[in-house]
Amino acid sequence: MRGLGIDLGTTNTVVGTLEDGIVLNEPSFMLVRNKDPHRALAIGHDARALIGRTPAGITQVRPMRDGVVVDLDSARAFVTAVIERAAPRRWYRRRPKAIFSAPAGATPLERRALLEVGHEAGLRKVGLIPEPVAGAIGCGINPLEARAHLVVNIGGGTSEVTAVSFGGVISHRTCQLAGEDLDEALHHYVREEHHIIVGELTAERAKMGAADTAEGQSLVVEGLDGVTGRARMISLDVEEVVEALRPTTTGIVQTLTACLDDLPPQAISDVMSEGVLVIGGGAMLRGLAHLFEESFGLPVKTAERPLTCVAEGATACLDHPELVAAYSG
Numbered sequence: 001m002r003g004l005g006i007d008l009g010t011t012n013t014v015v016g017t018l019e020d021g022i023v024l025n026e027p028s029f030m031l032v033r034n035k036d037p038h039r040a041l042a043i044g045h046d047a048r049a050l051i052g053r054t055p056a057g058i059t060q061v062r063p064m065r066d067g068v069v070v071d072l073d074s075a076r077a078f079v080t081a082v083i084e085r086a087a088p089r090r091w092y093r094r095r096p097k098a099i100f101s102a103p104a105g106a107t108p109l110e111r112r113a114l115l116e117v118g119h120e121a122g123l124r125k126v127g128l129i130p131e132p133v134a135g136a137i138g139c140g141i142n143p144l145e146a147r148a149h150l151v152v153n154i155g156g157g158t159s160e161v162t163a164v165s166f167g168g169v170i171s172h173r174t175c176q177l178a179g180e181d182l183d184e185a186l187h188h189y190v191r192e193e194h195h196i197i198v199g200e201l202t203a204e205r206a207k208m209g210a211a212d213t214a215e216g217q218s219l220v221v222e223g224l225d226g227v228t229g230r231a232r233m234i235s236l237d238v239e240e241v242v243e244a245l246r247p248t249t250t251g252i253v254q255t256l257t258a259c260l261d262d263l264p265p266q267a268i269s270d271v272m273s274e275g276v277l278v279i280g281g282g283a284m285l286r287g288l289a290h291l292f293e294e295s296f297g298l299p300v301k302t303a304e305r306p307l308t309c310v311a312e313g314a315t316a317c318l319d320h321p322e323l324v325a326a327y328s329g
């Protein structure tokens with residue numbers, strides 16, 4: 001079945017097709033001219049690179065917040081540009097169908113906004129699938145089987161935990177702390193403790209860099225001295241980064257752990273044998289899987305492709321309308 005699987009996230013937008021796999025993976029940022037605010041001038045990496053350096057007359061727009069559409073006109077312009085880039089021209093003229101992933105905690109109004117944006121962006125038929133379900137499918141799990149699966153999704157704007165079984169949701173919790181709050185926590189920490197002010201992108205790079213830095217090693221971070229205003233570099237131990245983020249990660253874990261209270265013993269025993277699946281970019285945060293393991297008291301496994309598994313699952317649903325039907329209620 002020809003079409004697109006679309007994960008329209010707060011931080012990243014990922015699009016897949018059954019023929020070619022992931023065809024677009026770009027930040028959910030758009031540049032518009034102030035005079036023409038509903039037409040994208042640039043999207044993705046090109047638009048995000050202008051954080052803190054946007055020239056006059058041009059505005060940087062983020063069409064999604066906390067995983068949902070915040071402004072219909074901007075979202076339509078963004079999705080139109082995304083489809084034009086992801087789908088070959090001849091496809092686009094034939095109005096492809098698409099399956100969007102939506103947060104499991106999205107309200108009916110938020111879900112309707114997403115459907116509307118898809119139709120107005122030129123898609124023929126639009127379906128929705130909850131993000132944790134799409135992520136599980138993208139990781140090879142069948143969410144229709146009579147067995148409970150617990151999926152934790154740590155995105156840029158929201159963190160969610162969802163237990164699914166036999167085409168339905170058993171339990172769900174959402175937390176508004178996620179990847180971007182971790183960047184902010186690190187920004188705040190270096191300002192308070194090292195007296196330097198770093199940009200948003202630098203704070204995020206340091207957070208992500210901690211995942212690939214060996215224990216005992218440090219990361220170099222550059223910013224502006226809070227007193228003199230001059231450029232300055234500092235080095236941060238990876239353990240220091242983990243500690244600076246601890247209050248935020250603990251907040252995320254505590255909110256999500258409450259989901260376990262609603263799970264019947266049989267579901268817990270399913271999760272015990274299979275493990276909790278962690279998806280979303282935040283899954284790669286240093287020490288997070290361990291923290292979940294300690295708090296849940298359950299084995300935890302990180303998705304192999306945490307940033308793209310949701311779009312992969314949404315794409316797979318193009319061939320499995322029974323999945324979309326089961327989880328559309």
Ligand SMILES: Nc1ncnc2c1ncn2[C@@H]1O[C@H](COP(=O)(O)OP(=O)(O)OP(=O)(O)O)[C@@H](O)[C@H]1O
Pocket residue numbers: 008009010011012013066067068154155156157158159178179180204207208209211279280281282283284285286306307
């Ligand atoms: N190696 C890493 N370590 C820590 N965080 C990471 C890493 N790689 C990416 N991230 C973070 O993952 C987040 C983006 O994840 P993802 O693309 O899953 O979110 P999203 O789908 O856009 O957001 P949402 O689900 O909230 O709408 C960003 O905050 C990014 O900084």
